[in-house]
Amino acid sequence: MLAFLTDNWWTIAIVINYILALLAVVTILFKSINPTKTLTYIIVLLVFPFFGLIVYYLFGQEYRKNKIFNRKDVLNNNLIKSINSKVEIKPEFLSKYEANAEEEQVRLVQLLQKNDKSPLTQNNEVEIILNGENKFEKLFQDIKQAKKHVHLEYYILKDDKIGTRLLDLLLSKAKEGVVIRLSYDDVGSKISSKMKKLLNQSTIQHHAFMPVLFPKFTGKMNYRNHRKIVIIDGEIGYVGGVNVSDTYVNYPENKNYWRDTHLRIEGEAVFSLQTQFLTNWNFVAETEVKLDRSFFPSKPIDKIIPIQIAASGPDTDWANIMEAIFFSIVTAEKYVYITTPYFIPNDQIITAMQVAAKSGVDVRLLIPDISDSWTAQNATNSYLEQLFEANIKIYRYTKGFIHAKTMVVDDIFTTIGTSNMDYRSFNINFEINALIYNEEKAKEAKQIFLDDLKDAKNITFEQWTNRPKIERLKEAYCRLWAPLL
Incomplete structure (x- = not known):
């Protein structure tokens, strides 16, 4: 034998x-x-x-997904449900909003409220921030003013120059008695043993999200936390594309320019960011935070900018962000401007873009000229011909690498957040986007997009069809892996 x-x-x-x-x-x-x-x-x-x-x-x-569903249950907490009901837009304002807003805006609000119990908040102040250096300048100032707590959740956290500045500041605030809760993805992040020792010796509570044995070899492991959010005293929130790494900061010595977009929010929408943070925190910390009203303070904001926070991931019943993007595209009447570093869409998004463009909507896509991933770039290229056939305008950003994840529609709607236009963001990773229903902010986002086009080249259908056959072969190969990228 x-x-x-x-x-x-x-x-x-x-x-x-x-x-x-x-x-x-x-x-x-x-x-x-x-x-x-x-x-x-x-x-x-x-x-x-x-x-x-x-x-x-x-x-x-999906055994890990089932585990997440069983344990991530903070939203069942009666206090958070109560808070959501208190910040939800008032009936009288909703009636006025529905009377004046575009029909697709109202329907999108209803879609997300049904899908994710995401309240539409009204009293908010929003600032669109370009690039990491500007984001961190504002973030550090806000953290310095923190009195009660600072909650941070990042996909990438490295203790390089910018990361050390952030962590040193958090260590300093912890000594002042400010409660610091820090969550970072175990695959995306890299923190030295020296810095971890300092964190362990402090009062900072820190946890890696879903640890793996060999992070260097599991860059695409399922169910990563791709979010980048900060909440300060429950009053100020940050969300967007900028991680904590020197790569995201345009230092003079950096060889490559990094173009990104982030948001700073004050007002009721911060409560939704806080809720999402606490949902994940109870999971990574394996203990329930004792919730109190200090997480959701009442700070009057007079300005009215309706915002919904859309979160998606293995713990949500629906692909909330993908559905919001899909609906916004198919209901657009004038234009749809999309910026994304990774364009590996599902059939629904491709069809939505094609239908919008063929019906007369000005659909434009801005992607990097050179990606930071050979496989992702070739997979992206495999989808472009379908867009050209529908007269969608495609631009490649040439000044550096564009990492912004934004979309603006018809001067009425903007979304900025962490979600890429790819399978992984739509179906696997934990993502979070802010959906802004405001003409002023939509026009600002539109102008930012048009400014970015000044540093981009327009790709024509004729140029694309004349590319070498070897390129087509690489694209076809990489597209096979598209659902796994």
Whole structure:
């Protein structure tokens, strides 16, 4: 028997592999997931022995998702439900808003309220911030003024120059008695043992989100926390694309220019950011925060800028951000301007953009000229021909790398946040966007987009169709992996 196993070990291994692969295929078919994603998994499982099983184990399993659903239950807390009901837009204002707002605005508000219990808040002040250096200048000033608590949640947190400045400031505020809660993604972040020792010796509460054994080799592990939010004393909130790393700050010595967009919010929308932070905090800390009113203070804001905070992830019943983007595109009447560093869309978004453009809407897409990911860039390129066929205008940002994740529609609606236009942001990662229903801010976002086009080149259909065949081959290969990127 032993001799038989020794002589035929490879055949036995292959047979076991395909038995497990076929079982996985059956499991995938019963899940009724997106056909493209289903086909990708089936191809990988059947064409790549052993490697396919590893890919499926890392990316296709949902045991971690089920674990999240079972444990992330802060929103069931009666206090948070009560707070949501108190900040939700007043009936008399909603009636006035519905009478004056565009129909698609009202319907989008209703969509998110049903999908994510995300209240439409009215009394807010919003500042659009360009680039990391400007964001951190304002953020540091706000943290210095903190009196009660600072809550931070980041996908990337590194203790390089900008990260050390932030962490040193937090250590200083902790000594003053300010409560610091810090959550960072274990795959995206890198903190030295020296800095972790300082954090451990302080009163700062810090936790890695869903730790993995080998972060360097699991950059695409499922269910990463891709959010970048800060809440200061429950009064000031930050959300957007800027992580904590020197890469995001345009220091004079940096070789590459980094173009990004972030938001600073004061008002009732901060309560929604706080709620989302606490939801994740109870999960990563494995203990429930004792909630009190100090997390949701009453600070009058006279300016009326309606905002909804849309959060999505494995713990939400619906793909809230994707649905909001989809609905905004298909109901647009004049223009849709999209900026994203990674454009690997699902069929719904492609169809929405095509339908809008063919119906006369000015649809424009701004993406990086050179991506920070070879695979992502080629996968993005594989989708562009479909856009050209619908007369969608495509621009490549040439000044540096554009990492902003924004969309502005018809001078009435803007979304800025952490979500890319890709499968991972729509279906797998934890993301958060601010949806702003305000003409002034929409026009400001529109002008920012048009200014960015000055540092971009317009790609024509003729130029694109003449690209080398080897490029098309690379694109076709990378597109196979699109649902996993």
